[in-house]
Amino acid sequence: MTLLDFFLWSLLKVVVITVVLLMAVAYTVLLERKLVGRIQNRWGPHRVGPFGALQPLVDGAKLFFKEDLFPTAVYRPIYLLAPIISFGCAIVSIAVVPFGEPGIGPKGFDIFEISNINIGLLVILGVTSIGVYGIALAGWSSNNKYSLLGSMRSSAQLISYELALGLSLVGVVLRAGSFNLRLIVEQQAQKGIATWNVFGGFQFVAFFIYITAAFAETNRSPFDLPEAESELTAGYHTEYSSMKFAMFFMAEYANMITVGCVATLLFFGGWTSPFGNLIEPPQNIFVHALVPIFWFVLKVFCFLCLYVWVRGTLPRFRYDQLMNFGWRYLMPIAILNIIGTSLWLAYR
Amino acid sequence: MHLILFFVFAGFCLAGAVNLLLQSHPINSALSLIVVMTSLAVLYLLLGAEFLAIAQIIVYSGAIMVLFTLVVMLLNAGREERTLGSRVARIVGFPAVVAMLAVLATVILRAQGLGVAALNQGITSTQDLSRVLFHELLLPFEVTSVLILIAILGAVALARAEGATPGDIERTAK
Incomplete structure (x- = not known):
């Protein structure tokens, strides 16, 4: 494969994956509005297109054409930089997520992952x-007390829960012996559901910690204190309007999708089927390429539904409960899980 | 390719460092420091130290600098006031800095055998790194962790109010 070929294929891959991710973000919003609507015994959006299917597009157009307000007291350079950082970081992490069988593309080129690197898991955390x-x-550059309080809460929450999140993944890394996401998936693949980390690997405690900490990391209910509307109007994005607000909004949903992808890869066998090797791999090359993507998307979709379900069910935490829960329960349990997994791996 | 990336990110690193000194607003300085830390991570990666690079980003750019910016934001520190500096500092300071840098550079250049690092395609895997860290350098590693633990305990002891018992802290927290 020549350098030019490599460059063109990579460019194509990046463009396709980014577009698919952005569409997924738009339709996750619709999924949330529809499901929360059904949970609250109403229909959700249903006017634009069949079943409201075009709602995300008109929402996007609306946000794009809205007036872009600049409050007078903001500190401009940082006020403009903040949504870019948020959105950029949210979509970059998809670059290391593998979502299909390796080695199907032309001349051994990996078309189902943007870049396969040894420290993929750590890159996502970074x-x-x-x-x-x-x-x-x-929050700081908006020069607004609600924004500042929201961003203070958010920073404290993210720093606290990042520890539990990182520690909960150590058990999985110990079992796989690698930070490479492809290797972690392949290690779970042999017997399907029986060898998935969450069941056969006895990492269900780690999975519970991961999913709880990840809800807090993405500022989602029941950990949505940074944007608690009854106390802080809208938290850190109170002063943002139009596309700048939309960038924060899309960042939140892109982060949800990334969390779903990581949970799928680390605990639920990634793109491999739940039946493992019981079913013969299909001979047709297109079916062989598409079936893993089907499983991957299905698993991520289940996680997105879980997010919405939790949002529709649980009330918000109080701030001291949040901190207590993170430091006094999640972190010690995560450390115990590491010790338990290490002992099990050493003496089995 | 490596050389081009090296010059680009070394440039970022130096520009960030100079900007850190020139900016008068603390938050801009903090952000410049993040640029410096992150470009350093890329330089580590170019030397083949992938784990070190990502640890630099997670620990320095992601954790320590967040605390820096948080403190700057909490204190709402304003612009710093510029003074022209004392004359002694200008007469003695600059030659002293030049002399110190010269001494350091000579010592480092003389002391060969500190190991070599070069821009190359090779990557030191995390496995190799942990083998060195947990087999050959186990004792220094453990001693360092004890040192850090002591530092944490010291910080907690200093931060606690005079004569307070754990029960008091519990009550104030509620």
Whole structure:
């Protein structure tokens, strides 16, 4: 494969994956509005297109054509930088997520992952930790007390829960012996559901910690204190309007999708089927390429539904409960999980 | 390719460092420091130290600098006031800095055998790194962790109010 070929294929891959991700973000919003609507015994959006299917497009157009307000007291350079950091970090992490069988593309070129790197898992954690700046700087530069309080809460929450989140993943890394997401998936693949980390790997405690901490990391209910509308109007994005608000909004949903992808890869066998090797792999190359993508998308979709379900069900935490829960329960349990997994791996 | 990336990110690193000194607003300085840290991570990656690079981003850019910016934001520190500086600092300071840099550079250049690092295609895997860290350098590693633990305990002890018991802290927290 020549350098030019490599460049063109990579460019194509990046463009396709970014477009698919942005469409997925738009339709996750619709999914949430529809499902929350059904949970609250109403229909949700249903006027634009069949079943409201075109709602995300008109919403996007509306936000795009809205007037772009600049409040007088904001600190302009950082006020403009904050949504870019937030949105950029949210969509960059998809670059290391593998979502299909390796080695199907032309001349061994991996078309189902933008870049396969040894430390993929750590890159996702690193990018998430940079994403905090978007929220922190947005609150500060807005020069508004609600924004500042929202971003303070958010920064404290993200720093606290990042620890539990990182520690909960150590068990999985210990079992796979690698940070490479492809290797982690392949290690779970042999017997399907029986060897998935969450069941066969006995990492269900880690999974519970991960999913709880991830809800807090994405500022989702029941951990949505940074934008608690009854106390802080809209939290850190109170002063943002038009596309700048839309960038924060899309960042939140893109982060949800990334969390779903990571949970799928680390605990639920990624793109492999739940039946493992019981079913013969199909001979047709297109079916062989598409079936793993089907499983991956299905698993991520289940996680997105879980997000919406939790949002429709649980009330918001109080701030001291949030901190207590993170430091006194999640973190010690995560450390115990690491010790348990290490002992099990050493003496089995 | 490596050389081009090296010059680009070394440039970012230096520009960030100079900007850090020139900016009068603390938050701009903090942001410049983040640029410096992140470009350093890329330089580590170019030297083949992938784990070190990502640890630099997670720990320095992601955790420590967030605390820096948080404190700057909490204190709402204003612009710093510029003074022209004392004359002694200008007469003695600049030659002293030049002399110190010269001494350091000579010592480092003389002391060969500190190991070599070069821009190359090779990557040191996390496995290799942990083998060195947990087999050959186990004792220094553990001693460092004890040192850090002591520092944490010291910070907690200093931060606690005089004569307070754990029960008091519990009550104020509620």
